[in-house]
Amino acid sequence: MDDLLQDFIAETRETLEALSGEIVAWESQPDDRARLDAIFRFVHTVKGSCGFLDLPRLERLAHAAEDVLAQVRDGARVPDRALVNAVLGVVDRIGEIVEAIDAGAALDDSGEELLIAALAEGSEEIVLPTPVTQRAPSRSVRLGVDLLDRMMSGMSEMVLARNELARRLRSGEIDPAVEAALERLSLTVGEMRDTVTRTRMQKIDALFSPLPRMVRDTAGGLGKSVALQIEGSDVELDREMIEVMRDPLVHIIRNAIDHGIEAPAERRAAGKREAGRLCVSARQSGNQIIIEIADDGRGVNVERLVQKLAASGVRSERDLHALPDAAKLELMFHPGLSSKDIVSEISGRGVGMDVVKASIDQIGGRVELDNIPGKGLRIAIHVPLTLSIISAIVIGAGRQRFAIPRQSIEEIVSERGEAIRIDQLGGTPIVTVRGRRMPMLDLGELLDIGREAQGPRMLVIVGAGAGSYALAVDSVLDNEELVIKPASPVVMATGIYAGQTLPDSGLPMLLLDSAGMARVAGLDFSRDLNAAFGDVVAEEVAPGLPALLFDDLDGVRRAVPLAAVDRVEKVSASQVQLAAGSYRLAIDGRIVPLAMQGALDGRERLSVLRLKDEDAEVAYAIDEAIEIVTLPADISPSRSPGPAAGVALVEGEQIEVLDVLWVFDMHVDRIAAADAPLCLLAGDKDGWLATFVRPLLETAGYRVTTTLAPGETPAVVLAADAAEPPTPAAPVVRLRRKRQAEAGDDSVYRYDRAGLLFALEARIGMRGGR
């Protein structure tokens, strides 16, 4: 991370120096588009890098300036003196902060708000303070790649010269003093080579290591949850490539999180896991490094791309529709097109994808898109391998040696080993390694170079994309770090080599491409891919319902959905009281309704499930909690409402599932909320309404009163018989003594509880609807 920061500081400083002229020129000529673009690119790059390096202060400044500059670019704002000054203020401030970071000095953030506020339209012109430079001597320098290349090839020459010298010296008698000198030379040359190599190569980890933090923050800012998976961090890549890849990678990942991965609710509705998945991987294939970014979001809406592009008038909609599907998808790289219209801090304003494409084109790479609408998008960036160092296993076949990238090797076993079986399946050899069956390829046969060595062959189990196979080789010789260079087209055309290398022996060696060999030999793993994919999907779609299995008081084994259980607690029987017709538990200084099926039977202690639903809480007495199980998705529902929601099959046993909703409905003490509808009882001469109807109303969630406080208006009036309602403003429900209603009478029979509640609700509803 320190490396990255140093790079960022050096780069920003360099750009600032180059930019200072532009800024002055822009000040005198604010409508100069080229200057404006240069400054815009600068703040955009700073913004991007800051997100990457977690420098929120710089990011905020850069983002604010970028916003304003974008408005100027779009013609929404005219660059007046105040705006130019404000932007310059921000740029200066960025320079100051960068210097402060480099010097490790603290810089107070006073005035930054002011700077940002000054960017707003119509704000006062700010006075630019003279920037104070407090530059620390830098410990890093920037070098031309050419120079590094020359150093690198000079180093290789030196290694070979040393080998030659050693060979010649050892062919005759050798003076021990000369031997010692040679030894020292060898050691130094070896160390030098490592160092020189490091100047040129870098693990792609440098690109990947800040991603977890960035993904977390980006997703957090959008209220999404994203699980990031990183693979192949140890692939080494040219530093130059890493630099070029940095911005595109950030853009793509931010795009994936912002536009690709849906909000949790939407994902749930689509039957996906709430947390989106993002997989970033690097691997070597043939003479390229493939960096892959795959998400399981909504994919790209190609139709929308076409419409947006047609609307912007670049090409007619008919032309666009005539394009082949792949070309339509590539439209996402069209300059100035963002598939989302909302400008956000996350992915900017669509400067993203076309910049991505341009950067990758610049290094001779290409982008492959694989879009499954509704399922996700996979972007594969193929970076040509100009030079790379990989850790490889050297194997022997025939009279030759070949290298296989370690990364693609799963394991190496001897064909005579235990638990290894080789069979002929209809003429095709297959290997079973510890029960795992896979195809076998004989390298000697594939390359048509026969066998030289005697004795058992070695089986190198290699992964080739979706599947694995066993590569039979004569011998496994060595483990070496090799500098791999691309081989000539005529060699690559064979499809089985990934490149060439010159090991210390001075004899060129070929690097085998495991996926390529499988392809040439006709091994087809696409079925495996489907099977694997199918498995994953099936697992995700029906995860089952985690539930707690318990023995109830009545001796029946039941299950309750785990989500409803807050915790399980042991309480003493003395905490339980039968009061006012129901059991209540005194716990944590509160009284909680206690539900149970069965009897307490004079137990001294009992277990309770504390069930919680928002602010309602009920305790449910049980005998004993057993274990957490997963209930199948299909539960046979019970026929009538009651304590059982249904029956589920758990390990062959029929288990009753407790209906948590029913428990809440039956046991939660109803506390009338302050905003509950007010019901006025009118004409209650004999107190019948207050005595018998009031509890019913309160249980149903009404506030009940017999006299109105000043200013209060009832939502509904409940009147006994022919009593006159005191306030004509409220709807009235009348109760009658007779069971049968007469024609035109909309009153409710006084013992019809359900009818009464229904009538109350209906009248309130009518009023609300008016």
Add this chain to the structure above:
Amino acid sequence: MAQQLYLIAEVAGRTVAIDSDQVESVVDIGEVTAVPRAAKPVRGLAALRSRVVTVVDTEAALGLNGCSLARRAVITQIDGHHYAMLVDTLEDVAPFELRPLAAGIALEGSWRHAARGLVERDGEPILVIDLSALVPTSALLS
């Protein structure tokens, strides 16, 4: 017409002229690593100091059945890759004037594909060949 330096060499028993602009150096090839499954003209890979070159058997590249035993090679660079083109012998380097092939001359097999014209040495016509035409390309292979 301006004169141009040509390398006079013997390839597949015939004397040919090679434009010196195509020639980076002339070397003796050491041990060659075979490239199994590669096209027939590809003899293999050889190390040239710290550089790996692809060794091309010119005789095979010309579609002849023979197999060159030569160790001497002309190094040429095509599209950023280095190739060692095996030659039987090297005779001379001298300036010549490139002339078109006389009308009606129909060259045999792959010679026609590689021919670029002729130069005259003391009255003897020598075929000028283009080395890049002798390197099998992936496009030609597929």
